[in-house]
Amino acid sequence: LLSVCRSCLVKYLEENNTCPTCRIVIHQSHPLQYIGHDRTMQDIVYKLVPGLQEAEMKKQREFYHKLGMEVPGDIKGETCSTKQHLDSHRNGETKTDENSNKETSEEKQEEDNDYHRSDEQVSICLECNSSKLRGLKRKWIRCSAQATVLHLKKFIAKKLNLSSFNELDILCNEEILGKDHTLKFVVVTRWRFKKAPLLLHYRPKMDLL
Numbered sequence: 001l002l003s004v005c006r007s008c009l010v011k012y013l014e015e016n017n018t019c020p021t022c023r024i025v026i027h028q029s030h031p032l033q034y035i036g037h038d039r040t041m042q043d044i045v046y047k048l049v050p051g052l053q054e055a056e057m058k059k060q061r062e063f064y065h066k067l068g069m070e071v072p073g074d075i076k077g078e079t080c081s082t083k084q085h086l087d088s089h090r091n092g093e094t095k096t097d098e099n100s101n102k103e104t105s106e107e108k109q110e111e112d113n114d115y116h117r118s119d120e121q122v123s124i125c126l127e128c129n130s131s132k133l134r135g136l137k138r139k140w141i142r143c144s145a146q147a148t149v150l151h152l153k154k155f156i157a158k159k160l161n162l163s164s165f166n167e168l169d170i171l172c173n174e175e176i177l178g179k180d181h182t183l184k185f186v187v188v189t190r191w192r193f194k195k196a197p198l199l200l201h202y203r204p205k206m207d208l209l
Helices: 006-013 039-048 052-066 073-090 097-114 149-159 183-191
Strands: 121-128 140-144 168-172 198-204
Touching: 039 052, 121 149, 121 183, 149 168, 149 198, 168 183, 183 198
Parallel strands: 121 198
Antiparallel strands: 121 140, 168 198
């Protein structure tokens, strides 16, 4: 497995179907469906490059301000956390390891109980475009922009009592979406910021040669 800049890789795969490094064919017709987010590598990069994560968060906030859009809660949360950490050092505040660990544990518990409600949210309409599957009783859902296509597959499979979520394809504008694509990525690159809700279709998985 190779790690490559996601935006660069997506642009490259719009016209190619091979790995830009080793030239091995990813998939003959739908290479974007077979790439995934390397979260471990991302975390390592953030730790090795001082200030990178904060700089990226700043760029994202400026992007939303430029478009006149509300800054998502997950970006706000990162900002507040960083600011509080810096302010405590500027004011000469010190904490014992026990207190620090206790606060960290409490913050972690709050984050776990949040269920990503503070994230940027995406409204979705899930339509069935196959006579082999039935439609959802509640096809309108709202979830975190950080949720992935895989999460939607599992949701649909559970609602339709399917034996496996791998039996499904999810499409946007008639294009099959990769399982690791986040909804934010789909909105930006496939839906292209059109009016909500994000319209997605599902169907039985088709084996593509």
